[in-house]
Amino acid sequence: MDAQSYNAALSELRTVRDAIKRARTELSRLEGDRDKRITQLATYDKAKAERIAPAAGLSVADVVAVAPSLAPDSLAVTADKPQPQDAAPETLTPGVDEAAKPQGPVVTETSADRPQPTAPPASDESAVPATLPSASSARSLPSIPEGTTGDDWFTHTSGLASTRPNFTQQARSTVFLDTTTGVLVHRQQTHHLNLGTATAADILTAVFRTIPEGVERIYITAGDPWHRDADRYPYLRDAVAAWLNAPIPGWRTDTGRGRDRMAGHFVHARNPVGRYQRESGDSHVEIRSVGEWFDVDSDDPAVIRDAFVLLWQALRRHWNDAVIMGSPSQTGRDLWTRTIPQRGQYADGYPVLSEELRGLLHATAGQGRNELIIPPRVPDQLPQLVEYDRTFAYAKHTWKSPVGTPRRITATTFAAWSEKEQMRALYGCGHWQVRVTVPDTWNHVGLLPAPAPGERAWHYPATPGTTFTTWAGGPEIHTALTNPIQPWKIEILDGILWEDGKPLDDWAKKLKETWTNLSAQAQFHGDPVQARAAHLASRAVRSILLYGIGAFAQRPRMVTGTTPRSMERDVPADAEIIAFDDKHITWQKPTGFARDPNAHPEWAAAIWSGARAALLTQRHRDDNTYAGALHTPPGTVVAFRTDALYLTQPQNWPYHHQPGDYLLRGHLTGPLPAPTSEEELLSLRDAGRTALTTGQEH
Template sequence: MDSKAYSGGLAELRELRDEIKPRLRDLVKLRTELDKLQARRDQQIVELGAYEKAKADRIATSAGVSVIDVVALVPSLGPQGTPSAPADAPAGGLSAADELPGPQTAVQPIKEPAGAPAPDLRPAAQPAADTATDEPATDTAAEEDQDLEAAEPLIDTATTSPPATPPGVEQERTLPSIPDGAEGDRWIYAEPNLTSKRPNFKQAARQMAFLDTATGVLVWQAGTVTLDLGRASVAEILTAVYATVSADVERIYITAGDPWHRNAARHQFLKDAVSEWLNGPLPEGWRVESSRGKDRQAGHLVHPRNPVGRWQRGNDQHTEIRSVGEWFDPAGADPATVRAAFVELWKALKRHWDDVVLMGSPSQTGRDLWSRTIPAKAGAKWADGYPVMSQEIRGLLHATAGQGRTELITPPRVPERVPGWYEADRTFAYAKHTWTSGVGVPQRMTAAGFAALSEKEQANALFSPSHWQVRVTIPKEWDHVGLLPAPAPGERAWHYPYEGGRTFTTWAGGAEINQALRNPIQPWKLEILDGLVWDKGDPLKDWSNKLKDVWKSLRALAQTHGDEQQRQAARLASRAVRSILLYGIGMFAQRPRITTGSVELGTGGEVPEIPDGARLTGLTDTHATWERNGGFARDPYAHPEWAAGVWSAARAALLSGPTGTTDPATGKPARAGALHLPAGSILAFRTDAIYSSVRPDWPYSGEPGDYLLKGAMAWEQTTPTADEEFYVLQSLGRQALEAEDL
């Protein structure tokens, strides 16, 4: 670029600025007017909700919001609990028309009852219960290693009241709790006639094609061609692909090009660009898919990076356009290599599942493969299926069990300049935490019930698969990272309090409770307020072990195969196995159903009516996108207690956990994690990864759960204070380590 072009560009930029300014003013004005109207609407909902015969669903329909939104404003309109199913309940259970749109009991604010002190779990004489944190070395239950140093007694029988929120700390949101007494006890049941059973059918296989929209290269079972895709709109892709392949190709995976982002610069949010692309004009005879089968869903999924578009031609031809990024990052692989990766994945899975079918996404595939490991032999335990928890318990777990830990630690907690930047990532981490899970209907453990147990019984409860409401007091001398998640301001947001002397109330899984009580630095004080304790079982173990075996075999193939393309395909396939397990576990969480859709704008740009209970989420020049919360479905595979247990164990192991090698000094498994690095050296957490200013010296054997050094810069860095700065250092650190290894 010369100076003339630069000056011309600046002039064009000023013109754009002048065009944007008035539109921003209009937008602010519209937002102000909208806020006022929404406030009036909410006030009207509250006033109408005071009427003794008011119905949440009728108010929601009239207001154009969801029932959940109405109940949030008027909690008294929420259902007040569902008793256990009576003996004469119909055999078919609830029909789809009977499904409730949300948790059946209104959220109960956390009270401040007297808690029962948790026992000291650190003495050498540990109970013969399995640890909820670490996987045993063999199939039999193994006692946890006793490598923790002795410290002062944990129990403080004096009752402490929580101090006021520290200055400068924004008010946290309040988590729900189980109602007191008989009302809360009615939550403890399994949904009638709803269990996870082994399927008695085989999934239908779908023919797939792989398309690079940047180059036009299309690969499918019958060959390879290069297409002219124009601007790669939906219409151009469907026309070009189905002029080449037969109609039985039902999935088109985009391997590169991201055509849904072509107009991203015109939109403030990526989802709006994706929505515009999905809702673009269609070739004659095509329409958005409106039917669904056993493994087919109707309509589009508007995801900012991995969207799913579904269309049909006539009544018989159906197709999906999906991103291969759902399965793995193709890392520049061409469509032929990506297809080879899917072939290798199928062949490797076939060794363990004769009826394996690769479905549209890794989450769907993971759940289907798991369902085919459910015991089916008559008389086997759980051969009749795994019961699904009550809607109340599922709603509680949805609200109180977070996923991976994401935290950026900034000055003044750490120096503004640090001596280095290191990324240590746990390999295939979730596979490490599937050896035991809670099964059956849980036992409720109130503070009074917990206090009445012997110390051994208390320890056994804490070592069982469990989920606890606790009041936490951090030791005054604490100077390391936080150990337990607490609700942060904002929906579904979590943070990790670390300030010495601070007291807070939260929910946490048994693995994290154990970590807080027996961490290698100093135990935290916990008071049990309430809890759910499940029997131990291994519903995920067979599924996980098979996936681990597939993962290992593909990794070995990636190192030994003589053909470079096949080595790359095997590497990609091994990453797909990781996605199958990772997203398969996420499917058990069964969040409330979110339905998305779009409607075409009127000729004057006016927005037509959207479905009752839906809210507007996006607006383009041609379409309005809406979203509706459908509440919790009667899903036979809904097991949030399993997902919550794995997530809790993974977060605990991020702090301290055994590796696959032995510590020569103790003869026990060497331990690794953030608490084994100096205080003040931790810069960030990202799900399975730790970022620090000192180089972790942890052994790596390639086993699930081991820490692999993925980035390293052994020179002074400016500490990141925002996500954008963090991702720059993450990328530079990986590049530096790769150059170091060359």
């Protein structure tokens, strides 16, 4: 192949890329065609993956997956770390923007203020695909390097620590808008707006005409205007991006300001954030979805306004300077910083881990367990489907968190310890690399997460005799060793161990008290409107804690950019193309970790591990009993969804309205076809909740 034919082939590949986006019905055929052409291009001796990637609409990694010969040395996959001959692993025993389109590339950094997928509301995260990956297709998890290179990871980032703020957070003028009816609530006033087609321009024009003094935050309570042209786009994200970036005369994308500098729009399929600034620079405004805080059910904007007022009043009982910020995650972290002790060991703040350890935790510490179990592991026809949801679950696991400088616990070190020392370490705040073997006679659900294909996908092997290598927290390791059915074989390969501390305890206790107070108001208030507002406010408290924990995880920053089609070569080589039209290409790429003083992925990882373990077994001391999946007969667990269990039999588990208790949320009597997809499970879930509420489950 010569240069001319090479360039001609690139042009043809771009045509294929466009066709894939525009014709989803031909997706399978076109993707095959695309891969064939990539393979053909790879035969050119000067072919480069970074050149082919933007032409194909793929990342460099995806191109290399199709044509491995294009892989640079930096993308070579390393094998699992070998065990040193003098350090055999210990086997444990059971005892143990764009207002105007750019002429060149425009880059916007996605802010940390986003709906945290790292901590979704109960039962709202997508389930893991029912078909489990083969061992050969699962991704490999990183390891800590041997020797001094790995030892150097066990430190803190210089000059970076979480400290108590010395300023008062400023409240922002907020309105609540139903874009379906045009009803706008501002303070105690209700207005009716003509929103036209509900573009961002229509909304800003109507709101600022009605409230000339201006507002800084517009919560959309209903209507989802960013989905108005969804039928024109293959993916919701594309429709949302187009809605956010449509030109608005007199406005441009906000570049951020103040202590909580938030720049650019955040593209999210359901809860996007639009940030705009007047060309004159005298007004800044956000358009957000109230769905970040709680689910609404045809609630009037005035009720939602009352919910936020009740939330603010309840928080003020514990924080005299509490301010409700744009999102639950922002609010949660701001409130937490105001509980940092002013005296004692951490008066100077909680230091942030090295970037290497933060990256390792990001790659190896999963979140909520989401798994659908299909026949033959469950019956084809379910006798019943019963949903149990752990109330305010994560609040149950905040009483102890890792603090101090972490220690590396190698296989040799762990093996040299006594059984008592080993168990103390596993009871403590640790994150462990382990080799796991499922017992030969095991007949229940999987206990430990294993990496599956996908950036952050996990599955839970349960087939007898299966061996896999993974990372897991102490609560899960301990559960695997001491579960009520049969101990698993666990080999410690490496580990990170911290001191036990309580950095989140005061914050979580205040939020739990706030939640309890608002929940009581919702249950006993004589005015049904105020009772509903109190219920929504209690759900908002839950989101503050849930998303606040997710925010500690500090995912790597993602930069989004827009490049004219005529300048396609300027698309970064490591970028993923997420949308394009006839004139522009929109892409995104990770840029590593920010110097975030509140980045503590070790706290999020510990809470998530505790919550996953509690889905399996949880002791109720006051009742002297246990609850969880392992306390049900084999073959009766249908699904896990973050902090919810779906079973084929009802359970007599105690419920005292306390965080972590299993609440009966839905009940359907069968026979019912066993769900084999997320859509089918959610349909049955909704029917079960309705049946339980109306008393028609039998």
